[in-house]
Amino acid sequence: MDERLAFLRAESPSSLPLPCSFTHRAPGASGEAELNYWPSRRGSIQAPHHLMLFILGNPGLLGYYPPFLNHLHSLLPPSYALLATSHIGHSTRIASPKEPLDLPQQLESKIELVKSLTKYLDGWAKENGRSHHALPKISLMGHSVGAWLSCEIMKKLNTDPQPENWxxxxxxxxxxxxxxxxxxxxxxxxxxxFHRPVKPLLPLLSPLLRPLLPYISLPPTSLSLVRSPEVIKHVLHLSKSEMQLIRDPDIDWHRSQNIEDKQQGLFGVWAGGNLDGWVGKDGPLVQEALGGLGGGRVKTLEGVPHAFCLTQANSEAVAEAVASWINSIPQDTNVTPGSEPKNEPLGGTVIPM
Structure with a gap:
């Protein structure tokens, strides 16, 4: 068994999530990534029936997401476990590699993680006496560029012509x-x-800004990022790579994920109106490929911005939208969060990307 994933068998801690990490060994994509784990609520004696892997946006700092992931975990069936992964170099707690990773390298690291999880969970379930048809299922969930990474992983690994074998x-x-x-x-x-001459200068500004931070209203995770010039370097390097490489979406592939069986394929949440400054014409194209608002795979959230994870109200609205698919709860395709004030922090419409 892969000792890098031994945390999956840990007893549920007194407080969630369980902080952990994964050491990637993929060629050209090695390094340690920070993880957070929510075991299934039925305990860790047996392998979870389903693991949902959440891939962060950019900056890939886990501290942005506990309000969303804690609420989602509480809504999932008790047999579901939830694992969130940052990106290599995107942690203020784990040392960053000297050279930052670009988008293809981060993708390779995520593919390695998914393959390792599949092998580990299958082996664990077989120890419990489960048959081939009762092995754990894995779903992916991604925010922003994490959604792009999720799609690319599915393209590379879901190659069987029969969806039930994916x-x-x-x-x-x-x-x-x-x-x-x-x-x-x-x-x-x-x-x-994201370009010279500004890009290489931004990490150097971190020490100069520190005396001002007590007087600036920023989320705690954003403050930790501003204090970490190495992480800033990794964030900007990945951002530039995204700008260069994320071009024409594979609409035919997205259309192939709009299958009759709602236990398979893609589902998507978008901001209503023009609230998302990181999504352009790709949004309507992919929504249409997935069947649109009436097809059961697309939801729009009015009043919720791209950086939904920066407020409790928006985090809960997105968690409930995802849980409604998993739990098959009837729900309108246009969802409006409650009346709680959002009070978007500084940069709330910009990060994560």
């Missing part, structure tokens, strides 16, 4: 950036920070 059962896309990021509103306006 190693990844479903994918849930949250405010996905699936095409032409550099041509979006935020892509245009923030272009300078």
């Amino acid at each position: 190693p990844i059962q479903r994918g849930f896309l949250l405010f996905p950036t699936l095409g032409w990021i550099s041509n979006t509103w935020n892509g245009w306006t923030l272009w300078p920070i």
Whole structure:
């Protein structure tokens, strides 16, 4: 058994999530990534029946997401476990590699993780006496560029012509950036920070800004990022790679994920109206490929921005949208969160990307 995944058998801690990490060994994509784990509520004596792997956006800092993931975990069936993965180099707690990873390298690291999880969970379930047809299922969920990574992983691993044989059962896309990021509103306006001469200078500003931080209203995770020049370097390197490489979306593939069996394929959550500055014309194209608002695979959330994870109200609205698919709860395709004030922090419409 892969000792890198031994945390999956840990007893449920007194508080969730369980902090852990995974050491990647993929060629050209090695390094340690920070993880958070929510075991299934029925305990860790047996392998979970279903594991949902959440891939973060960029910056890939886990501290942005506990309000969303805690609420989602509470809504999932008790046989579901939830695992969130950051990106290599995107942690203020784990040392970053000297050279930052680009988008293809981060993709290879995620493919390694999914393959390792599949092998480990299958072996664990067989120890429990489960048959081949009762082995654990894996679903992916990604925010922003994490949604793009989820799609690419599914393309590479779900190659069997029969969907019931796919190693990844479903994918849930949250405010996905699936095409032409550099041509979006935020892509245009923030272009300078991803290129010379500004890009290499930004990490150097971190020490200069520290005396000002007590007087600036930022989420705690954003404060930790500003204090970490190495992580800033990794974040900007991945951002530039996204701008260069995320171009034409594979609409035919997305259309192939709109299958009759709702236990398989893709589902997506988008911001209503023009609230998402990181999503352009790819949004309507992918929504249409998945059957549109009336097809059961697409939801739009009015008043919820791209960086939904920065407030409790928006985090809960997105968690409930995802859980409604998993639990088959009837729900309108246009969802409006409660009346709780959002009080978006500084940068709430910009990060994560």
